[in-house]
Amino acid sequence: MSTVDVRRLFSSLTVEQLFGGVLLGGCLLLVLDLVRRLVVGDLAVGTFTTFLWRGIVDGLLIGLAAIGLSMTYSILRFANFSHGDLVTTGAFTGWTVAYLVGGAGVAELGSRLLLRADGRAQPGDLGMHVFAEPLAIGLGLVVAAVSTVLVALLIDRLVYRPMRDTGGIPLLIASVGVALVLRYVIAFIYTSSTRGVTASAPRLEHELIFWTGSLNVHQLTMVAAALVLMVGVHLLLQRTKLGKAMRAMADNKDLALVTGIPTERVVRATWVIGAGLAGVAGYLVVLDRGTITYNLGWFLLLLIFAAVILGGIGSIYGAIAGSLVIGLAINVSLVWIPSDMNEIAAFALMILVLIFRPQGLLGGVQTA
Amino acid sequence: MTARDAIGRLFEPGDRPRWQADLLLIAKIVLVIYAVFVVFGLVLGLSVNGVVSTLRRVTFFAAVYALLTLALNLHWGYTGLFNIGVAGFMAVGVYSMAILTASPDASPGGFGLPLWVGVLGGMAAAAVVGLIAALPALRLRADYFAIVTLGFSEIVRLSLLSASLREFEVAGRELGTGGGSGITFTGTQSIVDWLFYPGGDRRADPTVVGEFLFGVGDLLGVQSTVVRSGMYTVLLLVCVVALYALLSRIAYSPFGRVLKAIREDELAARSLGKPTDRVKIKVFMLGCALMGLAGMLWQGGRGFVTPESFMPILTFYVFVALIVGGSGSNTGSVIGGFVFAAALWEGPPFVQRIVRANLDARAPPTIYDAAVELGSLDPLPLLGYAVGNVDQLRFMIVGLVLILLMLWRPDGLLGHRTETAAATDLSKRPTTAAAADGGETDE
Numbered sequence: 001m002s003t004v005d006v007r008r009l010f011s012s013l014t015v016e017q018l019f020g021g022v023l024l025g026g027c028l029l030l031v032l033d034l035v036r037r038l039v040v041g042d043l044a045v046g047t048f049t050t051f052l053w054r055g056i057v058d059g060l061l062i063g064l065a066a067i068g069l070s071m072t073y074s075i076l077r078f079a080n081f082s083h084g085d086l087v088t089t090g091a092f093t094g095w096t097v098a099y100l101v102g103g104a105g106v107a108e109l110g111s112r113l114l115l116r117a118d119g120r121a122q123p124g125d126l127g128m129h130v131f132a133e134p135l136a137i138g139l140g141l142v143v144a145a146v147s148t149v150l151v152a153l154l155i156d157r158l159v160y161r162p163m164r165d166t167g168g169i170p171l172l173i174a175s176v177g178v179a180l181v182l183r184y185v186i187a188f189i190y191t192s193s194t195r196g197v198t199a200s201a202p203r204l205e206h207e208l209i210f211w212t213g214s215l216n217v218h219q220l221t222m223v224a225a226a227l228v229l230m231v232g233v234h235l236l237l238q239r240t241k242l243g244k245a246m247r248a249m250a251d252n253k254d255l256a257l258v259t260g261i262p263t264e265r266v267v268r269a270t271w272v273i274g275a276g277l278a279g280v281a282g283y284l285v286v287l288d289r290g291t292i293t294y295n296l297g298w299f300l301l302l303l304i305f306a307a308v309i310l311g312g313i314g315s316i317y318g319a320i321a322g323s324l325v326i327g328l329a330i331n332v333s334l335v336w337i338p339s340d341m342n343e344i345a346a347f348a349l350m351i352l353v354l355i356f357r358p359q360g361l362l363g364g365v366q367t368a
Numbered sequence: 369m370t371a372r373d374a375i376g377r378l379f380e381p382g383d384r385p386r387w388q389a390d391l392l393l394i395a396k397i398v399l400v401i402y403a404v405f406v407v408f409g410l411v412l413g414l415s416v417n418g419v420v421s422t423l424r425r426v427t428f429f430a431a432v433y434a435l436l437t438l439a440l441n442l443h444w445g446y447t448g449l450f451n452i453g454v455a456g457f458m459a460v461g462v463y464s465m466a467i468l469t470a471s472p473d474a475s476p477g478g479f480g481l482p483l484w485v486g487v488l489g490g491m492a493a494a495a496v497v498g499l500i501a502a503l504p505a506l507r508l509r510a511d512y513f514a515i516v517t518l519g520f521s522e523i524v525r526l527s528l529l530s531a532s533l534r535e536f537e538v539a540g541r542e543l544g545t546g547g548g549s550g551i552t553f554t555g556t557q558s559i560v561d562w563l564f565y566p567g568g569d570r571r572a573d574p575t576v577v578g579e580f581l582f583g584v585g586d587l588l589g590v591q592s593t594v595v596r597s598g599m600y601t602v603l604l605l606v607c608v609v610a611l612y613a614l615l616s617r618i619a620y621s622p623f624g625r626v627l628k629a630i631r632e633d634e635l636a637a638r639s640l641g642k643p644t645d646r647v648k649i650k651v652f653m654l655g656c657a658l659m660g661l662a663g664m665l666w667q668g669g670r671g672f673v674t675p676e677s678f679m680p681i682l683t684f685y686v687f688v689a690l691i692v693g694g695s696g697s698n699t700g701s702v703i704g705g706f707v708f709a710a711a712l713w714e715g716p717p718f719v720q721r722i723v724r725a726n727l728d729a730r731a732p733p734t735i736y737d738a739a740v741e742l743g744s745l746d747p748l749p750l751l752g753y754a755v756g757n758v759d760q761l762r763f764m765i766v767g768l769v770l771i772l773l774m775l776w777r778p779d780g781l782l783g784h785r786t787e788t789a790a791a792t793d794l795s796k797r798p799t800t801a802a803a804a805d806g807g808e809t810d811e
Contacts, residue, residue: 166778177769177770181767340531358512
């Protein structure tokens with residue numbers, strides 16, 4: 001190739017393409033370095049597979065919450081900053097019920113009702129793990145979903161419905177207000193201390209899985225629940241009339257109105273599905289981490305946003321894909337960077353994707 | 369007459385020109401706020417020193433929030449750039465100043481440069497980081513832009529918190545952010561020491577000015593520490609006035625007109641040949657530099673800073689202050705800063721003090737205990753619990769105010785302000801003018 005051709009090739013590149021090329025090259029280098037480390041033995045295969053597994057666990061958790069955020073974005077047309085606090089709502093209400101049921105007769109009512117706000121009712125004494133209290137923990141999961149849905153519907157009725165026709169930014173600002181109220185009502189009732197609420201998870205010894213060590217049952221429960229719910233959402237969107245209506249409304253609201261789709265009902269369904277999944281996500285995050293705190297959802301929210309944007313706002317499959325990418329990014333990046341910088345990697349990834357593909361990885365695919 | 373009309377009437381400009389009415393309005397609001405705090409302070413039985421110190425605190429936070437709100441108004445109110453990374457840009461300013469001015473022997477060490485270099489350097493650093501943030505974000509839609517700026521501010525905060533940047537070496541010099549334990553440096557408050565002491569050395573005898581001001585304070589029963597911090601607050605107020613003047617000047621300049629055009633319709637502005645991208649980058653950098661300056665004057669005042677001071681929620685306080693006043697108006701920004709600081713920030717803890725001083729409301733450890741006692745018809749423990757958790761209540765009130773404003777008064781307390789682009793006041797056009805050039809009059 002002559003120099004003229006090379007010059008022409010470079011001058012026809014936009015800055016974005018150039019940047020994108022550099023970025024892709026960087027990613028390729030990282031993958032090569034990963035392979036090198038694994039081959040040379042700098043990085044134990046066991047460590048790497050643990051990172052992968054954690055990445056999938058985190059990705060599915062974020063994904064559960066991200067579906068709801070993506071749905072509210074595409075159907076109600078605003079970035080809902082209170083979504084993270086719906087996650088917190090689910091975590092607190094669900095675990096309160098788990099404690100009420102599971103700790104009955106073991107601990108005092110006050111300690112159970114306020115989820116150990118007084119520091120008593122040790123989770124170990126109550127046997128707060130899936131094998132010891134399957135009923136209480138299962139019931140908690142259901143309540144987490146139901147109560148979050150009720151809270152979301154109430155908020156929609158009081159705040160968002162009167163503002164239905166205003167633009168995205170006033171709704172966004174109002175949702176920040178909702179987030180603050182929700183978060184600090186929870187902190188006011190439950191106090192702002194961080195506490196452990198689950199007993200250490202039982203582990204399954206196994207032979208069949210490729211990485212070393214045993215399997216954390218709580219993580220397994222979480223992954224199973226997340227997968228079931230995601231498949232459920234997929235079936236709902238593709239097979240039911242409601243799903244069709246939701247997809248139609250996400251695509252073109254006015255057209256949907258003209259064709260006689262009951263928009264308010266679709267909006268309600270959006271909140272039911274989105275908030276239900278957010279509540280479940282919050283409950284499962286606590287099951288996985290073992291601790292609960294009032295700003296759990298708020299700190300998760302940025303990762304959820306990163307996932308939704310990465311996948312392309314409005315696309316549910318994009319949200320799930322984006323979540324897995326974010327989950328893997330914050331865990332696999334530990335190969336190169338210290339653990340207190342892994343979230344930086346996730347946010348940087350989000351910003352980089354926005355530069356090259358403002359519509360996200362699966363952008364343009366609306367809720368279908 | 370509804371409450372809404374009453375608020376509307378309070379903010380009517382009357383017959384004066386806009387700028388006079390605005391100044392009068394700010395003065396009225398500040399006076400009302402002061403009066404409320406003085407009256408309640410006296411009811412509480414505070415000494416003169418206590419009252420003055422309370423007023424100083426309120427004024428300090430009001431000035432700080434007014435500075436931040438004015439800077440944010442440049443982004444959001446004028447240009448329509450929905451920047452929710454204010455805390456991050458403040459952090460960049462403060463930390464850059466800290467690293468420039470911290471003594472080289474300290475841990476973490478700095479460059480040991482004079483304060484003014486630190487302040488200029490901090491503003492420059494905030495502007496540069498603003499540029500880096502603006503480049504990817506500017507071509508995005510408003511809500512994407514918002515999330516990118518928030519992500520940026522979190523990247524800044526997490527980097528400052530990270531243990532791996534705690535101390536590092538640049539060109540043979542030990543530098544660092546101090547990680548979670550923060551960094552110590554020359555505080556901006558030391559500026560006023562130059563006024564009070566020769567050479568700014570606090571062990572020396574006061575200067576003439578210092579002696580006079582301390583004397584006045586003594587006469588009124590105000591302690592010298594309050595006099596010194598009061599002087600710093602006055603300095604902040606001077607900064608507010610300067611920034612107000614600067615931004616009003618910008619607003620009426622051709623540059624400001626382009627900003628408003630971008631806010632209203634970017635496509636139209638671009639098709640008229642305005643370099644919208646370059647203008648947006650410039651204004652974003654300027655706003656970020658001002659946020660950095662506000663951060664330095666506030667968080668940098670104490671001479672010690674940690675990443676904890678720059679949680680993302682801080683950004684939303686500034687937004688609340690801006691929205692209370694009404695975005696797009698500098699007067700609204702200053703009023704918003706004052707109302708936010710007085711009613712939402714300093715007000716609740718003040719109420720807490722009043723309740724604690726007058727009622728024997730001890731705080732039970734949990735709301736459950738309070739509710740149990742409420743069951744036996746004793747409401748005091750619940751009140752005590754509420755007062756004891758005034759921080760949470762304060763955040764709830766802030767959220768509630770945000771929601772109610774969005775529902776009822778999305779344009780802020782001042783309502784919708786028509787921003788004239790001309791430098792002269794067109795609102796007071798003589799009624800005969802229209803008839804003179806052949807147009808129709810309303811009469």
